[in-house]
Amino acid sequence: MENTVINVAGFNKNSITDGPGFRFVIFAQGCIHNCKGCHNPETHAFGTGTDYTAADIIAMIKKNPMIKGVTLSGGDPFCQPAAFAALSAELKKQGYEICAFTGYLFEKLIEDKTDDKYKLLQNVDILIDGPFIEAEKSMDLRFKGSRNQRTIDVAKSLEAGKAVLSDSPRWT
Numbered sequence: 001m002e003n004t005v006i007n008v009a010g011f012n013k014n015s016i017t018d019g020p021g022f023r024f025v026i027f028a029q030g031c032i033h034n035c036k037g038c039h040n041p042e043t044h045a046f047g048t049g050t051d052y053t054a055a056d057i058i059a060m061i062k063k064n065p066m067i068k069g070v071t072l073s074g075g076d077p078f079c080q081p082a083a084f085a086a087l088s089a090e091l092k093k094q095g096y097e098i099c100a101f102t103g104y105l106f107e108k109l110i111e112d113k114t115d116d117k118y119k120l121l122q123n124v125d126i127l128i129d130g131p132f133i134e135a136e137k138s139m140d141l142r143f144k145g146s147r148n149q150r151t152i153d154v155a156k157s158l159e160a161g162k163a164v165l166s167d168s169p170r171w172t
Contacts, residue, residue: 004054004086009043009075014064018071019099019126019143020170024061028075028084033103037134039145043075054087061096069097072124078102078109081116088123099143100124103131106152106163126171127152129163142172 012018012025027040029049038044061067070091077084077100088098100120102109106129109121121127128144128151136146144151151171156164166172 004083005051006054006057006080006083006087007047007049008052008057009040009049011060013060014067015071017143018073019069019097021068022064022066023069023071023099024064024067025071025073026057026077026087027073028077028080030079031074031076031103032079033076033131035103035132035134037137038132040074046079049075054083054090057087058090058094061091062094067096069099072098072100074101076102076104078104078117078120081120085116085120085123088120092123097126098124099126099128101128101144103129105129106150106157110158110161121154122158124154126166127154127157 007029009027009029015023015025018025027043029043030046031044034044072084091098109117128149130149133146133148136148138147151166152163153166
């Protein structure tokens with residue numbers, strides 16, 4: 001895990017808008033979805049961010065004892081799945097709640113259980129899935145940008161073999 005390198009567009013070290021509570025947000029550099037109206041279009045190009053080791057990122061997170069959750073955003077963290085899987089596995093061991101945003105649908109992420117995307121998914125607590133669709137944009141949604149996106153309880157979904165929406169009042 002220490003030598004795992006992640007190409008990062010940036011960080012928000014104390015967010016209250018990317019999930020409940022005080023969260024550390026990692027913006028992945030690179031996205032294949034290129035959604036029209038994307039909030040972070042500067043994160044789409046691959047390899048143009050700054051490389052950080054997973055160990056360096058964890059050290060940044062641990063500097064703030066108020067942080068209880070980590071949000072993987074982007075870009076799309078599922079476009080660097082092996083690196084984010086290693087990072088999120090270590091963060092889960094240390095007790096952090098993991099949320100990930102992706103343009104992929106949950107159903108696509110579970111198709112191949114040997115794929116690194118599936119390994120990353122296994123370390124995520126809450127998944128906000130689906131591409132941003134500008135025509136579905138709403139400022140009334142909690143922690144997501146368009147009505148088509150779902151807030152998924154990953155543990156329940158993996159057990160059921162299908163997407164199960166989160167019923168936690170923290171997320172809905």
